[in-house]
Amino acid sequence: MQLPDSILMFKPSILQSMRGYNRERFIKDVTAGLTVGVVALPLAMAFAIASGLTPQTGIFTAIIAGFLIALFGGSKVQIGGPAGAFIVIVYGIVERYGVPSLIIATAMSGVLLFLMGLFRMGTLVRFIPVAVVIGFTNGIAVLIGLSQLKDFLGLSIPKLPADFFGMLSTLWAYQSTFNPYALAVSVGSLLTIIVWQHFLPALGPRTPLVHGKLTIIPGSIVALILGSIAVTTLNLPVETIGSRFGGIPAELPAFALPELNWETARFLFIPALTLAILGAIESLLCARVADGMVDERHDPNQELMAQGTANFITPFFGGMPATGTIARTVTNVKSGASSPIAGMVHALVLLLIVLVAAPLAALVPLPTLAAVLMFVAWNMGEWREFARLRSYRMPYRLTLLAVFFLTVVFDLTVAVEVGLVAACLTFIYRISSLSRSEPLVPPAAVSGAPQWNDSDLRVWRLYGALFFGAVKLIEDIEDHLPRHVAIVDLKNVIYLDSSGAEEMQHLARACQKRNITLILCGVIEQPLDMARRARLLDHPGVRQEPDLRAALAAGLALLPPGADNGPAPATAASPAA
Structure with missing residues (x-):
């Protein structure tokens, strides 16, 4: 086991300051x-x-x-x-x-x-x-x-x-x-x-x-x-x-x-x-x-x-x-x-x-x-x-004033604890509000892609961070699953935590119960590492493709004969978070 450098090395700045030191x-x-x-x-x-x-x-x-x-x-x-x-x-x-x-x-x-x-x-x-x-x-x-x-x-x-x-x-x-x-x-x-x-x-x-x-x-x-x-x-x-x-x-x-x-x-x-x-x-x-x-x-x-x-x-x-x-x-x-x-x-x-x-x-x-x-x-x-x-937003004002008030009237420890909790909750809310889900319907998914029936194959593109404050995005997908293939484009997801990975596993199990193939595409470094550690990609019925075009091609090939014929019916898009 390799110890951190800070444990092995104690380097006061005076050692560097003495180089070239003169009268x-x-x-x-x-x-x-x-x-x-x-x-x-x-x-x-x-x-x-x-x-x-x-x-x-x-x-x-x-x-x-x-x-x-x-x-x-x-x-x-x-x-x-x-x-x-x-x-x-x-x-x-x-x-x-x-x-x-x-x-x-x-x-x-x-x-x-x-x-x-x-x-x-x-x-x-x-x-x-x-x-x-x-x-x-x-x-x-x-x-x-x-x-x-x-x-x-x-x-x-x-x-x-x-x-x-x-x-x-x-x-x-x-x-x-x-x-x-x-x-x-x-x-x-x-x-x-x-x-x-x-x-x-x-x-x-x-x-x-x-x-x-x-x-x-x-x-x-x-x-x-x-x-x-x-x-x-x-x-x-x-x-x-x-x-x-x-x-x-x-x-x-x-x-x-x-x-x-x-x-x-x-x-x-x-x-x-x-x-x-x-x-x-x-x-x-x-x-x-x-x-x-x-x-x-x-x-x-x-x-x-x-x-x-x-x-x-x-x-x-x-x-x-x-x-x-x-x-x-x-x-x-x-x-x-x-x-x-x-x-x-x-x-x-x-x-x-x-x-x-x-x-x-x-x-x-x-x-x-x-x-x-x-x-x-x-x-x-x-x-x-x-x-x-x-000139600042309400969460900033409330945090500053609450910490100030609690410091003066009660106790500095309580003030810092409440301030940090308030700041964390505000941060979680703001990050979760920036995370969103965008349903893609043909031909909006990829230019030049063939048409398909939206009740048989559906595509969602996710943005932001999939963490414990934004798992509702996955829950919305579970509520609108198609009959055969569900594609989730994760190329714009920058972070996936254990709660997000667990919710993705729930989605994979829901798809497996209904004999639906779940295709994940465009997964980048950190989300990919978390998905591998959570063994999400090893789940039965889950496939991984490098990008949305490849995912669509694989998904259309999995549809039963005649399922992708004709124009896509109008469907209500799931609301963005």
Whole structure:
């Protein structure tokens, strides 16, 4: 038995990137890594805090997972780390099962991701409909924004629930604890980010200092610095990382192994599967975006194996789920990265910050991090798709809106499951509607063919796919069988599944009972292979001909004497599917 190539070969993109590597590329990679490291710092802390974890959890994830994903990944420029898409799921796991269970669920998702890559399932992720992706992405963005209202408004809420209605009721119940100073810091930080990210680049080449130098610094870092200075110098009554978490330890993460038992793993399988599927979607979408920017093609299966490795190792060192991140990857590419070295440098920069500048992180105000996540949530959602829904068909609209609604109100897992089921049903319906049966009457079957009596010999031409959703086509033929010969032209049938083959066998048995010869003609590759495996062509009374002309000649020769004389009587054609 020959094993798949992906099982025998583990080929990180760094091996290919080192060919022709020189000092100039190394300098560009180091510069890009430094830039991305600075960008990743506030995002890593914000994602961890929003997930119900400590800020160092996000930083440790960005360091360990970021390094492993760059080292073993299938993309040359992708940056891995904690992502906003995981916030809702991670927060729910932590609230319901606790942090030790999150470690187990993350490690389980790592195993699933690695197996997905090992068995070449990287390309299958691309088959998830865009309506499902947009629906849950926008839903996650809404939940992220809603979860940040607590710190954005400075509400004194001991613990915010993970579910939508619980969030709303809790926020409403604690509205009297509104902190105007926190709101001022949040709004000021959000305006700083918006101005820095959107208005400074618009100044263009007329201001070379602004356009060429300052825009390299991310707006989140500027807001983080200004917010910390404002809260510290003005002594504002606003929560900071130090007041809530006691700061960030200036040390390396320690290895910790949680207690594992079968009952816990059984309950965590669905959350782990959700983490794995979402991580696969996020990382491969991010890699495809990066491909378009650097004119390279990533290896999706290798990328999934790298994501699996990172998610299996990282949680045991105090980390959370990680995946490819679009914002940091785009920053990496725009900063001149050309190899995975940039991603590894970004992880080392974060490590250096933890070891050297960890005490400064205690001054960071939580409303500023809430503003950073509000900005991330707004950019994460594809809000224009709601305005464009009119231009799409009803199934697309219903799928997108259903996934969005279920993500926000119920659960991401339920939303993805319902979305995929709805998309599959829509696809089955559309494909079955494209499959049709066309009865041919003389002389329409073949130009120049002799006339025959339609009650003795009938011809059907099938189009599309004969699968479980289109077997009614065969049932219609069974209802209108002639006395002697039935010809089915399959040259336009591109696919035949086991249900279609079984229904064809039913047709063959029906013909055999009535002493009718069934002639199949024009069968192409896949349908022919399925027909042979189902032993359809070996059935008594079934013949195969290369084309319709040969089938007609054989069919007319099988008619009893005098059966094919005279013009064909008018017959009602069976309706097309």
